């Protein structure tokens with residue numbers, strides 16, 4: 001893995017599907033905010049030189065304090081995000097130090113990603129320019145119309161559930177985001193923004209445990225996975 005990777009960690013969402021008053025990225029997991037678990041993992045990797053943290057406009061001060069409290073020295077910028085995830089990512093890329101020629105984008109609410117998976121994704125990106133973590137879909141997926149009628153059943157062998165981090169050569173990601181902004185294109189991940197430029201984006205196989213904490217039932221699952229991981233680390 002290249003020596004100078006920058007990471008954009010996006011955490012400016014409201015977490016409406018979680019349904020809590022507090023935005024989900026600040027909910028405690030093993031006594032620490034979910035977002036802090038994520039940042040600590042990135043902070044611990046030698047290959048990552050700096051991190052831009054993107055949060056809600058009202059949370060910039062609070063997150064600057066969190067960065068100090070948890071001595072997250074690689075977080076060189078805490079900036080306000082936008083109304084859509086894509087706007088938040090774009091703000092993060094612009095805030096990242098110019099020295100970072102390679103950028104990975106990660107959801108602040110995916111604290112269970114592993115260093116091994118991050119490295120696998122970045123290594124694939126270094127070979128091809130752009131790579132995303134993903135896992136093969138386990139269920140049969142149907143395309144359904146507005147009336148509930150099944151329209152088609154895509155071949156499951158070609159379906160992957162996409163995760164983060166998503167890793168890119170910085171100039172490629174920057175240009176793709178600028179173009180999407182100009183053309184008012186909104187995607188649900190950064191790969192979509194890059195794919196539409198015609199640049200290849202490849203898959204790096206990840207783990208099913210890299211969940212995006214989205215709804216209340218994800219919280220006990222995340223607690224369990226974190227507990228299991230800590231136990232395994234202690235046994236080694």
Ligand SMILES: Nc1ccn([C@@H]2O[C@H](COP(=O)(O)OP(=O)(O)OP(=O)(O)O)[C@@H](O)[C@H]2O)c(=O)n1
Nearest residue numbers: 010011012013014015016017083084085088108
């Ligand atoms: N305008 C936004 C929307 C989302 N995100 C971030 O993108 C990641 C993935 O988004 P998701 O899980 O969908 O978060 P929310 O948008 O907060 O959730 P919801 O859709 O339930 O409101 C999260 O870390 C979230 O904080 C962001 O930085 N800016």
Ligand SMILES: C[C@](O)(CO)[C@H](O)COP(=O)(O)O
Nearest residue numbers: 085107162163164188189212
């Ligand atoms: C980027 C992402 O996490 C990949 O699975 C996902 O697309 C984010 O989507 P959401 O609509 O913000 O949940």
